[in-house]
Amino acid sequence: MGSKFHAFMYPCFAFGHMIPYLHLANILAEKGHHITFLLPKKAQKQLESLSLFPDSIIFHPLTLPPVEGLPVGAETTADLPPNTTGKLISDAMDLLRDQIEAKVRVLKPDLIFFDLVPWVPEMAKEFGVKSVSYQIVSAACVAIALAPGVELGFPQVPQQPGYPSSKVAFRGHDANLYSIFTNSHKRFFSRIITGLKNSDVASIRTCAEIEGKYCSFIERECQRKVLLTGPMFPEPQEKSVKPLEDQWNQWLNRFEPGSVVFCALGSQTILEKDQFQELCLGMELTGLPFLVAVKLPRGSSTVQEALPEGFEERVKGRGIVWGGWVEQPLILSHQSVGCFVNHCGSGSMWESLVSDCQIVFIPQLGDQVLTTKLLSEELEVSVKVHREDSGWFSKESLRDAVKSVMDKDSEIGNLVKRNHMKLKETLVSPGLLSGYADKFVEALEAEVNNTKSS
Template identity: 60%
Template sequence: MGSKFHAFMFPWFGFGHMTAFLHLANKLAEKGHKITFLLPKKALKQLEPLNLFPECIVFHTLTIPSVDGLPDGAETTADIPITLGGFLASAMDRTRGQVEEAVRLACVAISFVPGRSPDELTVPPPDYPSSKVLLRGQETNFLSFLSYPFGDGVTFYERIMTGLVKCDVISIRTCQEIEGKFCDFIEREFQRKVLLTGPMLPEPDNIKPLEDRWHQWLSRFEPGSVVYCSLGSQIILEKEEFQELCLGIELTGLPFIVAVKPPKGASTIQEALPEGFEDRVKERGVVWGEWVQQPLILAHPSIGCFVSHCGFGSMWESLLNDCQIVFIPHLGEQIFNTRLMSEELEVSVEVKREETGWFSKEKISGAVRSVMDKDTELGNLVRRNHAKLKESLLSSGIISGYVNKYVEALEKLV
């Protein structure tokens, strides 16, 4: 039995990050370790139900200071458009005194990357095929976020690199089977031990049932026939982009759920929909502007295709379900996730962009149909590869084995 320790967790104030950390906290608490979890007050209500070991995991709420440029009351990424993330980072920096008080007794610093491995922040190894993505002209635009201000006097790149260089251990939410070459490269490049946690998704037994409204609606359709589209909690589309997305999903001719935030300038989804759209799709389609239980929707037998932005959580959720996978990436991390899934693993397809940088309704519809139409060569290829990878990941003991090895390694460090 390894020594018990007290872990302090201070994730980025995005719910995808905070929930990933909390799933990890539950795994540590299950082994008898104590965790102090630092988070903004506004996030407490949403995260408390996910705490499976309240006797071991203590939430320590932080008061988020005001920052010029950050809307009043904004505490998480769900409160702001993604363009204001740098101001939220500044607010997070200014909780330093509160954090120092909470972690005064902490003695081991661990850098945990709750998204993908930070390969987009360094030069990929020459023998890794995905290095080709850095050489494509239009994609270099998606790397510009690395130079954006992200906090007080620091860029996004500088913040991440400082953490990787100065930490004792690098912890990454991934598997060797998915990103082993990059994890090995990170370990060599930074001369730090890299510990892998596995996907860090909630246990099925600890998830509430699917809301009745969605269960009833989805059950009207044949197994594997419904398209579910979600672009994450941070992406807010322009009205024209939003309408093109809706029209593209409509063009597939398949039943669908589109779960996205209202576009810029609109207070509701309904006021932004294309003319005549609701009447045309009322029997087979829903566009929803609020939060939904994505893992449970994906697990419903009627879902046949998942269209997403390829954020890291959505990437894992798509891999561990049976649906076909279509990606519309928006940001640097999502671009790399998509290349990994579509070009290296060949388990998904990407919606190709127009010269304008956006995508057309025809490209959206075409990508979905390419994997949903029966007996297409591409559809069968990604279906076979997906099924094989899912079987490998879910085979007995693999995911739990990552967690056990991870906890054992931390116990030895302490």
């Protein structure tokens, strides 16, 4: 066991980034290390309950400086109005450098974890602190970021053992999304890669069992070792997990095991009203009980006013559309839930894979398109909802995707279920998650010890 270290954590101010960073903080704290977690003030209230070691994980709230275009009071990407980008948040995070340097000077951490703030390695070196690039996006996404000039598909790399296949092309709306991703996300890509290449330790939240080929490609391109942390979420059997809220537990208890379709599209997805209504009608058309938890569509102040005409009456007793936050992992673990329709964001992807639910993806952003390709076409553990070239998905295409995995006699449904169960078995096999975590922490301890002894 290496000596105990003190780590700063400075993740992107988005819940999809902060939550996995907090899971990592729990694992480090469990092994006796101390963490100072830098985050916005309001986010602390939402994240505190996920900290299992309050004596070892100290939240240090930061006040974002004003940035042109950033609404007053906005602190995370979830606070941004429609049609604005996460660039505003990252600009504000860049302006916090002086504050963070002051904290590093006083508290003298051994390590500083970051993902999208590329100046952290330079700052860390000035103070003799080791920088750790910890990426929570998929390795496929990082691989694309490393393959300049590639417009469509996965990286065009030599077809040698250990390299990913480049057979997958983006078509229709996928191509549109990917084009948007590669253009508007050039800055996002650049920040990831600059940080990854300049950091003392490079790491990705993934495992070789799913993305081994992409990880090998990244190591070859960066000419350095990349540590894998595994999925980095609480062990499924963790005793401290609180029970599901009564409201949802009682409602779900009314239905047969494996019969309910649960749909959630993440904190950053805001649908247009007509697409939101089409989503609701698609769920109705499945004929199955369903729970939809999505953000209010654009221009609507309540869920009720946005619903299709007559919808509530028609689905009364078997369908709920909810505009607020729900405890996604706890809902997925309820025996009545049999299908998870989601956007394939990083957290939802892992939660899908360790659940017993059939998986249906409606990716919303370019990195989600990449991960959907990986899971639906390479690993064949899920299906995706068909979209038109314009990006629109119809109620029929949503219904068909759900029915294709929920109908007992469906060939594709049985195929993805078999493949998913095999992969889940691997992911939850005793020692896999803890094995990745142990190796990662040992590597960090060695890094800190080398610094102290040199």
